[in-house]
Amino acid sequence: MAVQSILDALGVNSRSQKEVSRLADECGISRETLAYLHRSKKLPSVKDLENLCQATDKDLVSTKIRLGLVDESVIARLDGREPIPPNSPKKGTNRFKPDLSTEAGKLFRADCVEYLKTVESERYDLIFADPPFNLNKTYASKIDDSLAEDEYAEWCLEWLDECVRTLKYGGSFFVYNLPKWNIPIGEFLTKRLTFRHWIAIDLKYSLPIAGRLYPSHYSLLYFTKGPKPTTFTPDRMPMEVCPKCFGDLRDYGGYKAKMNPEGVNLTDIWMDIPPVRHSKYKRRKEANELSIKLLDRIVEMASKKGDLVFDPFGGSGTTYAAAEIKGRRWEGCEIGPVDGIKQRMDGLDEEKVFIEKYRSNYNSLFPPKTKVERVRRKLWTCESVREKANGSHSNGTLELFEN
Ligand SMILES: C[S@@+](CC[C@H](N)C(=O)[O-])C[C@H]1O[C@@H](n2cnc3c(N)ncnc32)[C@H](O)[C@@H]1O
Known part of the structure; x- marks a missing residue:
């Protein structure tokens, strides 16, 4: 404050x-x-x-x-020294030319801080940032990924500040990083925006380290400009069931009838985001590509069709692909080669089918296949527990169902 x-x-x-x-x-x-x-x-x-x-x-x-x-x-x-005067603010001097333009988006091969400086305040409805983590990785852009800790933190504050400025009132800002870095990043953002969530993405990212706990989650910070987001439409998830027998994995006791047939509330621990490791699916091995499932969820939750999404760190273009598929406008930067992103944007059909397939299980407590199996095995369903609660099992059908 x-x-x-x-x-x-x-x-x-x-x-x-x-x-x-x-x-x-x-x-x-x-x-x-x-x-x-x-x-x-x-x-x-x-x-x-x-x-x-x-x-x-x-x-x-x-x-x-x-x-x-x-x-x-x-x-x-x-100290009695003259401070360096700030650069006089420039308005509407966007000297950048896009390297790729689609109907919905624009990609700039550029340093995101330089690019953002030319953007007007409060332009974006949603910003997602997945920067390099300073883990001494090799990027095609040849950026230095092993800065001194304070240099890395200082660089983060530069792009974060520009993201804060260019985010619309009511817009949402997500930052994906290691917990270690998202602590100082979160401290900086809390003074400027409203904290919503620290989302734990359950993914192992190193081998176990002697004398330490096994690092098993990435942090996804979620902030908004203003007291609440303009758009908040999280997906509801299917209830987890045994993949073999389709039975309950937890004891829902007397709460079954109260469960929403549209699914379970999305929590702040996401266990279902797969790593992108297989070279067949990984577009650029240096890009640290994220699963499109993660970006699909964020874009769905925090933006609506036609909104403008920005990602300062393009990598292999996962955010742009998700935005394009989901009917959002988008803008982005990548300091390194952008050929991989261009190729990806030329053929999104496979990713579209992939998204549609898993999305067909969302927003329903028991997706169609699970429901058929549960009815066949005489396990409870939303209808059976409700009928039972209403005392309408006089026709004898519900005695068939387990409690
Ligand atoms: C962790 S990767 C992003 C991966 C991306 N989320 C994806 O799923 O494909 C970070 C990317 O940021 C790029 N990068 C690093 N510094 C940058 C800067 N100052 N401006 C723009 N891009 C930068 C790197 O070249 C790298 O491709």
Whole structure:
């Protein structure tokens, strides 16, 4: 949380709608965002703050201090040095040409921070970021993946800040990383956005390490700009049953009749995301490709058709493929070669079929095949427990069903 709210730090009368609206319009920030930053004492991005200070004729360094933000420019001021002046904000100077354009999206071979600097504030409905994890991996882009820890953290704050700025009010931001990095990333984002979830993706990613627990989950952080997301439509999952006998894996006791026939609520532990390891399915072995199942779920949950999705770290283009298949618009950057993404976007039919196949099991407690098997084996179904609860088993059919 900031020490002072942004409007108080700028000396703006927060009760004057006219003043707040004028400031918002002048800085290209929505009124809702400005009111949210003020009310919840959240921090704006660096570039938005520079614009706000310029529009109100306030000293940037003093305003940072009022907000409780200590950075190099504040330290320079304390040391009596002149802080390096910020780059004057540029509006509408997008010098990037897309390397790939489809009807729905644009891919730029570019450094995402450089690209984002040319993008207006509050452009994207959904941002998903899967950066390199600083694990000394070899990328086709030849980026340095073994930075000193503070250098890596500093670089993360740069692209995170730009993602915060370019996210729409009500938009959602997901960051996929190791728990170790998502702790400082989460701390940075909590001061700027609203925390929703730490989702654990159950995937083993190294061999067991002596003297440590076996690392078995990746962290997926989920934040929104504003108190709640504009779109939140999580899939409901089928109830887990034994794959052989289709029986219950848990004792649902007296709760069976209360279970939603449309499926179980999605939890914050995702056990069903497969690794992409097989070379046949992996487009670029250096790209650390994620399963499209993960991106399909995120895109479905946090955006609607026609929304604009952004991914700063293209890799093999999984986010763009999911967005394209699901009727969202998309934009993305990849600093390395983009031929793999181009090829992938040319032939999405197989991935579309794959998604449709597993999605046919979603949003139903017992998908068709499971239901047939359970009826055949006289196991309970939503209909049987409801009929039983309503006392309508006088026709003798329900005595057939197990409790
Ligand atoms: C972990 S991979 C992303 C994989 C992607 N989610 C997928 O499923 O295919 C990270 C990617 O970010 C790219 N990258 C690294 N630094 C970048 C930067 N500054 N701007 C844009 N892309 C960058 C790397 O070249 C790499 O392909």
